[in-house]
Amino acid sequence: MNTAASDPANGEFEPKIVAYVCNWCTYLGADLAGTNRLEYPANVRIIRLPCTGRIDFNLIVKAFEIGADAVLVSGCHPGDCHYTSGNYHARRRWMLFRELLATLGIETERVHFTWISAAEGKKFQQLISEITSTTRDLGPYHAYREICETCEV
Amino acid sequence: MARIGVFTCWCGENIARNVDVQSVAEQAAQLPGVRCSQTHKYMCSDPGQKLIRDTIAAERLDGVVIASCSPHMHLKTFRKAAEHADLNPYLVEMANVREQCSWVHSQRSRATAKAVDLIRVAVAKVRHNRALEPIQVPVTRKVLVVGGGVAGIQAALDIADSGVPVVLVEREPSIGGKMAGLSETFPTLDCSQCILTPRMVEVAQHPNITLHTCSEVEQVEGYVGNFRVTIRKQARYIDVDKCTGCGQCWNACPSKKTPSEFDYGLGKRTAIYTPFPQAVPARPVIDRDACLRLTKGRCGICVKKCQADAIRFDDQDELVSEDIGAIIVATGYQLYEIGKPDGQGRVTGYGEYGYGRYPDVISSLQFERLVSASGPTGGEIRRPSDGAVPKTVVFISCVGSRDNAKGLSYCSKICCMVNAKHTMLYKHKVHDGQAHVFYMDIRAGGKNYDEFVRRAIEQDGAHYHRGRVSKITQEDGRLIVRGVDTLAGEPLTIAADLVVLAAAMRPATGVEDLAQKVNVGYDEFGFLCESHPKLRPVETNAAGVFVCGACHGPKDIPESVTQASAAAAKVLLMFSRDRLYREPEIAHVQESACAGCFACRRSCPYHAIDPAEIRDRQGQLVRRVARVNPGLCMGCGTCVALCVSKSVDLEGFSEEQVYAMVESLR
Amino acid sequence: MLQPLRETCRRLLDDGTVQVVIGYGQAMRAVEPYPVFITDPNDVGQLVWNEQCRTNLVKYLLRQEIRALGKPAIVVKGCDERALVVLEQESQIERSEIVVIGVACDGMAEARCEVCDAHQPRFADHTIGHATNKEQSAERRYAHLAEFQERPIADRMDYWKAELERCVKCYACRQSCPLCYCQRCIVEKNRPAVLDTSPTLKGNFAWHIVRAFHLAGRCVGCDQCSRVCPEGIDLRLLNQSMARASEASFGHRSGTDPQAELVLGNFSKQDQEQFIR
Numbered sequence A: 001m002n003t004a005a006s007d008p009a010n011g012e013f014e015p016k017i018v019a020y021v022c023n024w025c026t027y028l029g030a031d032l033a034g035t036n037r038l039e040y041p042a043n044v045r046i047i048r049l050p051c052t053g054r055i056d057f058n059l060i061v062k063a064f065e066i067g068a069d070a071v072l073v074s075g076c077h078p079g080d081c082h083y084t085s086g087n088y089h090a091r092r093r094w095m096l097f098r099e100l101l102a103t104l105g106i107e108t109e110r111v112h113f114t115w116i117s118a119a120e121g122k123k124f125q126q127l128i129s130e131i132t133s134t135t136r137d138l139g140p141y142h143a144y145r146e147i148c149e150t151c152e153v
Numbered sequence B: 001m002a003r004i005g006v007f008t009c010w011c012g013e014n015i016a017r018n019v020d021v022q023s024v025a026e027q028a029a030q031l032p033g034v035r036c037s038q039t040h041k042y043m044c045s046d047p048g049q050k051l052i053r054d055t056i057a058a059e060r061l062d063g064v065v066i067a068s069c070s071p072h073m074h075l076k077t078f079r080k081a082a083e084h085a086d087l088n089p090y091l092v093e094m095a096n097v098r099e100q101c102s103w104v105h106s107q108r109s110r111a112t113a114k115a116v117d118l119i120r121v122a123v124a125k126v127r128h129n130r131a132l133e134p135i136q137v138p139v140t141r142k143v144l145v146v147g148g149g150v151a152g153i154q155a156a157l158d159i160a161d162s163g164v165p166v167v168l169v170e171r172e173p174s175i176g177g178k179m180a181g182l183s184e185t186f187p188t189l190d191c192s193q194c195i196l197t198p199r200m201v202e203v204a205q206h207p208n209i210t211l212h213t214c215s216e217v218e219q220v221e222g223y224v225g226n227f228r229v230t231i232r233k234q235a236r237y238i239d240v241d242k243c244t245g246c247g248q249c250w251n252a253c254p255s256k257k258t259p260s261e262f263d264y265g266l267g268k269r270t271a272i273y274t275p276f277p278q279a280v281p282a283r284p285v286i287d288r289d290a291c292l293r294l295t296k297g298r299c300g301i302c303v304k305k306c307q308a309d310a311i312r313f314d315d316q317d318e319l320v321s322e323d324i325g326a327i328i329v330a331t332g333y334q335l336y337e338i339g340k341p342d343g344q345g346r347v348t349g350y351g352e353y354g355y356g357r358y359p360d361v362i363s364s365l366q367f368e369r370l371v372s373a374s375g376p377t378g379g380e381i382r383r384p385s386d387g388a389v390p391k392t393v394v395f396i397s398c399v400g401s402r403d404n405a406k407g408l409s410y411c412s413k414i415c416c417m418v419n420a421k422h423t424m425l426y427k428h429k430v431h432d433g434q435a436h437v438f439y440m441d442i443r444a445g446g447k448n449y450d451e452f453v454r455r456a457i458e459q460d461g462a463h464y465h466r467g468r469v470s471k472i473t474q475e476d477g478r479l480i481v482r483g484v485d486t487l488a489g490e491p492l493t494i495a496a497d498l499v500v501l502a503a504a505m506r507p508a509t510g511v512e513d514l515a516q517k518v519n520v521g522y523d524e525f526g527f528l529c530e531s532h533p534k535l536r537p538v539e540t541n542a543a544g545v546f547v548c549g550a551c552h553g554p555k556d557i558p559e560s561v562t563q564a565s566a567a568a569a570k571v572l573l574m575f576s577r578d579r580l581y582r583e584p585e586i587a588h589v590q591e592s593a594c595a596g597c598f599a600c601r602r603s604c605p606y607h608a609i610d611p612a613e614i615r616d617r618q619g620q621l622v623r624r625v626a627r628v629n630p631g632l633c634m635g636c637g638t639c640v641a642l643c644v645s646k647s648v649d650l651e652g653f654s655e656e657q658v659y660a661m662v663e664s665l666r
Numbered sequence C: 001m002l003q004p005l006r007e008t009c010r011r012l013l014d015d016g017t018v019q020v021v022i023g024y025g026q027a028m029r030a031v032e033p034y035p036v037f038i039t040d041p042n043d044v045g046q047l048v049w050n051e052q053c054r055t056n057l058v059k060y061l062l063r064q065e066i067r068a069l070g071k072p073a074i075v076v077k078g079c080d081e082r083a084l085v086v087l088e089q090e091s092q093i094e095r096s097e098i099v100v101i102g103v104a105c106d107g108m109a110e111a112r113c114e115v116c117d118a119h120q121p122r123f124a125d126h127t128i129g130h131a132t133n134k135e136q137s138a139e140r141r142y143a144h145l146a147e148f149q150e151r152p153i154a155d156r157m158d159y160w161k162a163e164l165e166r167c168v169k170c171y172a173c174r175q176s177c178p179l180c181y182c183q184r185c186i187v188e189k190n191r192p193a194v195l196d197t198s199p200t201l202k203g204n205f206a207w208h209i210v211r212a213f214h215l216a217g218r219c220v221g222c223d224q225c226s227r228v229c230p231e232g233i234d235l236r237l238l239n240q241s242m243a244r245a246s247e248a249s250f251g252h253r254s255g256t257d258p259q260a261e262l263v264l265g266n267f268s269k270q271d272q273e274q275f276i277r
């Protein structure tokens, strides 16, 4: 865990949060939070993708594998997709995938799905603040890290 | 890729205040693959861009990361700069250390650390970027305009006048649309036909316009710049080249009982007919359901009368195909059929107004015909039941509009003006008559519009009552209109001779079908969706397809025409080069791995994926695989996420790039 | 049962309707019937039908070497048959180019047969025997899963850690699944490798998440994967959790309706969820 979010100087646990967001709504919402100077915790690392439709479920698994304590997936509200329907496909995918995670005993409270529009800078700020604090309360995701740290069986 | 340059911007104080730019640059220099790391006060400024260009050249960089503001702000700028230094623009990525870092994190150490992370992600990505060339699509410089109302006519003429050929497809026997049947138009009360018919004739005579009437679009294949459109021309039973439009045939036709579509059923027409005298083309058509010869095998009087030998009872539907570069949809509107539920649960009500039961309850378009000089009464206002001149007329607005419970939620926008116009036209013809209007609000925004309504009330003495009508009954030949006047706060009953309902504007029938053929979205009411309500109002999400007029939403003539000219301008802009350049960040299928499950095809919002056949050397079909049409793909990547074998990938956001980005955060 | 089955197969081969019959055969001492591919009408005597015919034979239809034999007929149970429906929906087979011989089945010696509602094949071209399909409530069908999901989350995680620890990545589950037909499985993809292919716990979790999710809305619950797993890993729980979610959220039971839209790759604006904020 050598990246900054989980390696703070003060030794306190800093959650590492990976966010997969669409280019047209949530990414712009995050930009707006910036333009309006809305402060939020520096724990999130945004990975910009064209559309929620592009966000493969494997990316969520991957985020946990690299030591994320929480994952955020966010895109345009239903009806607002830049590509008309990528988010509807994504919504279906998440409806099923969350179920699989639950069956596997993966903590679904660490996987957040939201719709944030380009106008919702405030919502972005609040969301990141909230996710950071709930993840801080949950603590590091030891369970998945253990899975990843076991060697050849 | 291992010669990456990182350029971190101070943005004056904007980034530097909360991010230690110098330290970021030093740390970035240590990242794998990074060749050099520089900073500049304002990277987007001329000297900043020069630094980038010079460094690319000096260090022979093969990848660039700019750590500055949002890519939505300056990605284009920096990609251009790289291009000027002969570096493929798609080898440039950005790290957003301003909007998503310095502006939102005030703790300097953490903001600095995050900035390094963001650069780390961008560097990881750019290592896997590939040089891309814009996709070039040849353009067929020919336009299809669907719908020959005022909007379609305007668009067709604008384009044709600029020298580009147009194919105009109209489903009725004549172009002109609704406007051809209007009497006089607000807000100037100029005669509708007087301004429209010359334009219609221009269409007919224009060397660059091919007009197909009685025709519809059967099929659309291909993509922007390269559509192949099949048009179904319905049998007209007339040889239009031989016919001179003399009228001998329709004057002699014994089948005279068909309600005239053009007069909205207020008049009758023959089986062989032109919809109205100024029709374009000025050629008749035979109604195959009314013609005695075609239905019963007898008659044929028209054949005897026709001296040009132009009648063809054996005429067949014909399919015409055209290569088209751009499509403009201008299919206009129809009025809500009052009292008739639409079967989709969108409109259920207004049976209480007795439309269809009481002959003297008519729609606003029918009223237009009653006042029109070319109408069934020759322009005298006589009511349908007994031909009497009505002395009291009630106009009701918002019939079907602005009612979530039993109607449509939207405002039809034109009815307030139409009502005002109607009261004036009525008063001008029946001087001792009294017009009443029931309204919800008066919405008369627009140049000279409010003045127009005021004139109706103040000069022409129309009585306006704010309130709804609850019921209309018929007693002793008069219509008893029961409503409320909410301003007076009391019920109001008016005995009227004629009631005119301003029914809601709805998209033309069949528009959803057409929309699906051209891949344009439509809203819950069937109005076509523009690409952006403010900035791309005539474009659609389907590249190369444009909308104008009332098919896109309720509109009056000036707006329809404005939009039509806008659509024409957009098409001409698109045609200004002989090739189209599209963003190369699109999907492509690795055919050797594709399983041909077509999950991608099912999901693609742009129908950009087609099956392709893989055959062996003997020509035997081996399997079917998916293939992306580069003319249609918009690069959303929905297909990539759905492909279980990951046989389809997206340039610019490839699996390799995205996984590298995530990995870099380890 | 057996006689009419053999007769039907003989006839189909005799009159040239098909060139090969995929069915169950049994050698003298073997316990489990094995698949046989009969091309000669005189060999139909090799076909058997008994309580041990658990294997779902559909996968063999997709094999290149079997396709090379010509037009096939295949012996299926009502449950296996669902896989054919999905394969057709996913453009993997041309239904008209296959003859389906459905055999009515009162249940094999397996627990899942107690909640089976497909004793009688529904889409077969020839049906041998008769059985009655009785409706089974979702509660009954998913009782096994429901019970598992009652357990606290940490328990579930521990359970899977223990189970998946044993997976040796032999991919027998994939090889036997009628719906795993990719030209190149995602685990064989490199540059980038989407998932860790090592048989470590991490790699095994990654694999089983992928396997289960790639069958989401598709798995027909034939249990072939669990049946062939040399480590006895209960993959049904994962499969069922996807099947139950598809059924609950989208009213979809894969392979029961050839006209139904597949779950993924389609959507409805009305899709209802509780968790997206």
Ligand SMILES: Cc1cc2nc3c(=O)[nH]c(=O)nc-3n(C[C@H](O)[C@H](O)[C@H](O)COP(=O)(O)OP(=O)(O)OC[C@H]3O[C@@H](n4cnc5c(N)ncnc54)[C@H](O)[C@@H]3O)c2cc1C
Residues within 6 Å of the ligand: B146, B147, B148, B149, B150, B151, B152, B169, B170, B171, B172, B175, B176, B177, B178, B179, B182, B184, B185, B186, B187, B215, B216, B217, B330, B331, B332, B333, B334, B335, B364, B365, B368, B414, B418, B421, B508, B509, B510, B511, B514, B548, B549, B550, B551, B555, B556, B557, B558, B560
């Ligand atoms: C009662 C009334 C009075 C009005 N008075 C005024 C006024 O005074 N001033 C004013 O500014 N506006 C007025 N309007 C509004 C005006 O009618 C519209 O703004 C205008 O007609 C819209 O033009 P359009 O070309 O978009 O649609 P339309 O006039 O509806 O033309 C559409 C054309 O497309 C054709 N078409 C439809 N579907 C297909 C298809 N699938 N394939 C091929 N062809 C197809 C139709 O046959 C039609 O010819 C009035 C409207 C009403 C209802």
Ligand code: SF4
Residues within 6 Å of the ligand: B586, B587, B603, B604, B605, B606, B607, B608, B609, B628, B632, B633, B634, B635, B636, B637, B638, B639, B640, B650
């Ligand atoms: S990237 Fe999007 S638009 Fe392009 S083929 Fe895939 S699904 Fe269709």
Ligand code: SF4
Residues within 6 Å of the ligand: B589, B593, B594, B595, B596, B597, B598, B599, B600, B601, B625, B626, B642, B643, B644, B645, B646, B647, B648
């Ligand atoms: S989803 Fe993948 S495997 Fe299936 S057809 Fe598309 S590219 Fe091929």
Ligand code: SF4
Residues within 6 Å of the ligand: C166, C167, C168, C169, C170, C171, C172, C173, C174, C225, C228, C229, C230, C231, C232, C233
């Ligand atoms: S069959 Fe069993 S051991 Fe083999 S890969 Fe599948 S789950 Fe693992």
Ligand code: SF4
Residues within 6 Å of the ligand: C176, C177, C178, C179, C180, C215, C218, C219, C220, C221, C222, C223, C224, C225, C226, C239
């Ligand atoms: S039960 Fe197993 S073998 Fe059968 S369809 Fe489902 S995943 Fe495939």
